[in-house]
Amino acid sequence: MAGLRNFMKLVKWRPTLSLALASQQRTKYIQHQGVKGIRNRKSYFEAQMQQAKNDDDNDEQNGDSRSSGELFDMRFLDDRAYDEVAGGAMRITRNIATSQQVLILQPYVKWSAKRNLPQDVKPEDQLEEATALIRSLPNWQVAKALKVPLENLERRTLFGSGKMVELKALIADLRQEMSLTSLFVSKGTLSFAQKRYLEEEFHLPVMDRYSVVIQILRLHATSAEARLQVAMAELPYIWSQAKDASASQIRRQGYALSDLQKEILKTRERKLRAELEQVRRHRQLLRQKRKQQNYPIIAVVGYTNAGKTSLIKALTAENDSLQPRNQLFATLDVTAHAGQLPCNLQVIYMDTVGFMSDLPTGLFECFVATLEDAMLADIIIHVQDISHPCHNAQRNHVESTLRSLAFNVGGDHQPPIINVFNKCDLLRNADDDAKESTAHHRISARSQIGLDPLLLDIEQQILSVTGRRKIQMRVPSGGPEMAWLYKNAAVIDTQADLENPQRLLMQVVISQRSLEQFKREFC
Numbered sequence: 001m002a003g004l005r006n007f008m009k010l011v012k013w014r015p016t017l018s019l020a021l022a023s024q025q026r027t028k029y030i031q032h033q034g035v036k037g038i039r040n041r042k043s044y045f046e047a048q049m050q051q052a053k054n055d056d057d058n059d060e061q062n063g064d065s066r067s068s069g070e071l072f073d074m075r076f077l078d079d080r081a082y083d084e085v086a087g088g089a090m091r092i093t094r095n096i097a098t099s100q101q102v103l104i105l106q107p108y109v110k111w112s113a114k115r116n117l118p119q120d121v122k123p124e125d126q127l128e129e130a131t132a133l134i135r136s137l138p139n140w141q142v143a144k145a146l147k148v149p150l151e152n153l154e155r156r157t158l159f160g161s162g163k164m165v166e167l168k169a170l171i172a173d174l175r176q177e178m179s180l181t182s183l184f185v186s187k188g189t190l191s192f193a194q195k196r197y198l199e200e201e202f203h204l205p206v207m208d209r210y211s212v213v214i215q216i217l218r219l220h221a222t223s224a225e226a227r228l229q230v231a232m233a234e235l236p237y238i239w240s241q242a243k244d245a246s247a248s249q250i251r252r253q254g255y256a257l258s259d260l261q262k263e264i265l266k267t268r269e270r271k272l273r274a275e276l277e278q279v280r281r282h283r284q285l286l287r288q289k290r291k292q293q294n295y296p297i298i299a300v301v302g303y304t305n306a307g308k309t310s311l312i313k314a315l316t317a318e319n320d321s322l323q324p325r326n327q328l329f330a331t332l333d334v335t336a337h338a339g340q341l342p343c344n345l346q347v348i349y350m351d352t353v354g355f356m357s358d359l360p361t362g363l364f365e366c367f368v369a370t371l372e373d374a375m376l377a378d379i380i381i382h383v384q385d386i387s388h389p390c391h392n393a394q395r396n397h398v399e400s401t402l403r404s405l406a407f408n409v410g411g412d413h414q415p416p417i418i419n420v421f422n423k424c425d426l427l428r429n430a431d432d433d434a435k436e437s438t439a440h441h442r443i444s445a446r447s448q449i450g451l452d453p454l455l456l457d458i459e460q461q462i463l464s465v466t467g468r469r470k471i472q473m474r475v476p477s478g479g480p481e482m483a484w485l486y487k488n489a490a491v492i493d494t495q496a497d498l499e500n501p502q503r504l505l506m507q508v509v510i511s512q513r514s515l516e517q518f519k520r521e522f523c
Helices: 002-011 038-061 080-090 123-135 161-177 192-202 209-220 224-244 247-253 259-292 308-316 361-365 368-375 391-410 451-466 480-488 512-522
Strands: 100-109 140-150 182-185 297-302 335-340 346-351 379-385 417-422 468-476 490-496 503-511
Touching: 080 209, 080 224, 080 259, 100 123, 100 161, 123 140, 123 182, 123 209, 140 161, 161 192, 182 192, 192 224, 209 224, 224 259, 259 368, 297 308, 297 368, 297 391, 308 335, 308 346, 308 379, 308 417, 308 451, 368 391, 379 391, 379 451, 391 417, 417 451, 451 468, 468 480, 480 503, 480 512, 503 512
Parallel strands: 100 140, 100 182, 297 346, 297 379, 379 417
Antiparallel strands: 335 346, 468 503, 490 503
16 A cells, blocks of 8 residues: 555646746747758758657656646746636636625526426526535625526527516615625526626626636636646637627627737637647556556546545545545546555545536536546546435436547547445435435445445456456465565465465455466466
8 A cells, every 4th residue: 555655656746836937948949040941941840840749758758757847838827918808708807805796696497398407407406506606716705696587598688678677676776785796697608699788787797607617617726737727618618709799799899809819819729738738648648657557547526516535535544635625616636546445456546527517518628638537447436416406417417428528538438337326414314215226325425434335346346347356376475476466466365374384375356467477477
């Protein structure tokens, strides 16, 4: 176990917060003064590009031991010109310390037959999740939260004329009671026309779910890797808002992206794609190192705030490095944690970013560089909050997202999934979903309930997927065979051989490849 933890310290890359990246200076291409002619300039440029590629290959072969500050140039993320464009499109700011009083409106189609929602998802559940989003931001308070029934969600004004009169009166009353600062319409994305109309009528900044989630992600993105992915997730929304604004709307409502702003967005996107490709290459290198050490990988996925980090902490008994938080999107980085199965086999648990419904898939596609670790794991643990009223809908959403990610990563292959019903101690009726849960594990990561059967199931799945098996071997006591098995296999138990006191009976978990190697060396 100690060897695995030391290995994790060596290969696990934890990006730092430092933005002082003077150690890496990106050089600008300058034409060679002594060369003239298009053909010669092209050859020189290609030679420079090939040299840069060779340098990258050498870095990977040497283990790429540079710090995160040397790996990524993050200076371009702090761009005031871009912040102005992003703030205008999403109504968000980097300064989240300012106190906010937010009015939450949860629109829903009042005719249940026309709702594009799972049957067990009610407007009250959607409103509760919207409230949790706002409360995930420090200094943001919910002034009032209410449901708004509509005939459909696609009309340009979103709300009808009668409902607009009611909302204006409500906002006027709230302004007298408190300093109302913004309006949160809990809809995946609002069109440019809808947002502009509501802002003109209510005289308040209007945010949708995408905008609020981006604000939360910005808050929790502390590592260089997470900041790059969040920055990339912002761009599709900004472009969609600009495309949604027609020429007549631009002239009438004063919204447009100048040529300079468009160039800023294109340049930023190009740089982000280059940096994220470097993230992907770096993670591939880390996966190769873990594969060389032959450690089984267990990815832990689930809906946001389902208890993924809490479960990993309970399974690995890590007290310091893991600090679960009761917040949405508290985990943005895919982190690796050493653990041990009942058979003493050492494994690695991968903590991942949580999913959420009613958001464009493009938002989570920006995290593919790190979610690849989950899709390329040996098995997946799907953590679900069984106490949540929308448990089934959340489960279906995560499963569909996993299928989409598996296709994007490269094929339809998906690792075996172990379904875990977390927070069973919060159920009011212990018999709830009892029939359904027979094929799942009902646990409480916080109360340490049901972990032993889960670990045994994980062990069985890992042995099956990785081709390992439990066998008993008779070896000389204190000999090199015994030392070799302790190094290359998981030793479950040892006992003296009653027939030959000079030998030991060792029960081990070993892969077929290691077993063949043992036979070549000692048999």
